[in-house]
Amino acid sequence: DMARFRICATRRSNDVAKKIRLQLSHFAVNAKYTDSSFIEQFRSELKEKEPFPHWQLCDFLHVEPAVLKRLNDELIKYKGWNRKENDLYSLYQTPDLKTVDGVEYPTIRAFREFLCNEMRAWLSYTSGIELLPEVDSTGSCYQNTDCLLPHSDQVENRRFAFVFYFTEEWLESYGGQTNIYNCDENCDPTTVFASLTHPRNSLLLFEVSEKSWHSVTEVVGEDHDPRLSINGWFHTTRPIQPRVRPPLIRPRHTPKEEVDLTAVLTDKLFGDNLKEDLKKAFNEDGQMLINLAFQESFSKKVLDELDSATWIEKGPVNKRWIAEFDVDGDGCQGAIADFVKALRSQTMMNFVEKMTGFEFKDPQNTIWAYRLTRGCYTVLGDEDAEQFVKDGPSVDYWFYFGKSQWEEDAGGVTVYIRKDQETPVLLCPPTINAMAVVYREKDVFPFVKYVNQLADEHPIYVFGLSVYGGIKPAKDDNEDGSGDAKVQQNGA
Known part of the structure; x- marks a missing residue:
């Protein structure tokens, strides 16, 4: 449960906890993702990348390793995790991080401000798309048997979805891969196009559309840290026009005949x-x-x-x-x-x-x-x-x-x-x-x-x-x- 990995985090960080709280946390975009050649490639892929525009950007954050570890530990110790289960997913999730206490969780607060300012400005310039000030961000934690089934994220005016990964030493055998799906002429997902394993300090970014089908495979085992991330959406004024799909209707029969x-x-x-x-x-x-x-x-x-x-x-x-x-x-x-x-x-x-x-x-x-x-x-x-x-x-x-x-x-x-x-x-x-x-x-x-x-x-x-x-x-x-x-x- 959540208590188990909070204890692990406490053991890892007790010796430096007081000193860490006094340090300032600074996040920036890695310079290799701000040069003109990357921006040109990004804009080209935004128009034509299959099966939909998506990017896995490793070492995305220019940040001190100690700050990244501190962010990970604050997430683990965060008191606001809630269990979420329905037909689509099972995981732990935080409320929107705009509500986080900046005194108790200064690194999470600093990262949230980075998302709303530097990150939003970088994405707007890189994509050439004006983004609204609104940024959604939550923490997600997947433990043993947790998963997220295929979905497209098409809700309201979402334009770009993002997921930052903070768990280190994540092996493929642990599950928790992000599957990206091909789709058919009706924009229904079909086969898996790619199955992505996410190293620490990597960013998964994709444009939300009727084709942006993705899932998180089941996490396997308990002898490792949980799969931790901060995820959310950037918005534009573009209206969402979700495709109306027919319901499943099974044939009806009128009761007849006598049986034993x-x-x-x-x-x-x-x-x-x-x-x-x-x-x-x-x-x-x-x-x-x-x-x-x-x-x-x-x-x-x-x-x-x-x-x-x-x-x-x-x-x-x-x-x-x-x-x-x-x-x-x-x-x-x-x-x-x-x-x-x-x-x-x-x-x-x-x-x-x-x-x-x-x-x-x-x-x-x-x-x-x-x-x-x-x-x-x-x-x-x-x-x-x-x-x-x-x-x-x-x-x-x-x-x-x-x-x-x-x-x-x-x-x-x-x-x-x-x-x-x-x-x-x-x-x-x-x-x-x-x-x-x-x-x-x-x-x-x-x-x-x-x-x-x-x-x-x-x-x-x-x-x-x-x-x-x-x-x-x-x-x-x-x-x-x-x-x-x-x-x-x-x-x-």
Whole structure:
């Protein structure tokens, strides 16, 4: 955690700390980046560099090594770090450094002033682009399993993004590389153009555009200092015109046919008393997790078939990187086909009504099957959130198959969030041989959290069933449905 590397920094700097605080910190741009030949090259690359204008400038700062070390140590000891996690990233981050206490953190304050003055003036002259006085700057810290998924930085009037790196002796095996992406004719990211490892006192700089796709790969290991940087944006009056991308819409089906659900789900789910208990629990919490939900012989057959099935990686990487199985394709046969048929059946619809107590008018459902392995994820876009609102509320079922249970922090969790709220509404962890049930309100949106290195080598397979058209029964007590709830463990 943050305390661990603060202690390390204190040990490294205790002997000179008092003397250091009395010294002035001066930052300047290295002279090799101010001569006319570099400026001419920079302006040329700004017009034509592929896949978008970007530069990795080593030894960018002309600064005393002691000052650079002091800046690093102040960052490590900074008290304002906050944990940040959502569909796109997991890391520690500071508030904007314009709020930093210059008495307690004089070197950070001096660096912030350098960004707003000398650095901004250098970039404006070098690029030939007038920059606004506004400069955003925050500290970022990536530790074990932290990452930042592909994104373009296209927000408001950002023109140039910058990242200064301060961690020394950073090896490629530690992860944390910045990936720069090629993109297609729709400006969607495709393959990795370059994977950059950043030495101390290097600057990554790029022009923000609809093509400026980049990511930070997962940091690996705990036997090294964290990946520390100061990053932010310079702004212009140029308006941002983000490309509107279509949402992912899955085909809907009307429930039909009668099947024998007892061949699929465990017998204990069909007792009348238990159904009433489940309905009561679901209506109290809007969610539940039922362990050992399948017939053992059926679960084994499905798992064997899933292990040998054809899985196709789905992108683009700014929206998802996850392997899916085509439930409507020719390869859907055997026990998997029986399961899909059961989920789409009228019998399943009747089961849903009895378990939830909901009434359904003209019900429809969607099904998708995906495989959780290291490095997979989904990301929510504004267009996806809008589509969820249009779709209306749903009852979501998640069915999990696998050979071994993963560590709790391995990822693959289905996270339900509300727009513009950082705290999740619900966390639904992948629990093998279990069935999770969630009532999703129309303004609540799910995503699959990035699966990290802690995941087992054996994948977890997930079937998602969403049922639409339900009317939630009235409740006696008022509940706002919010909070950092976790799916209830139910031993049924």
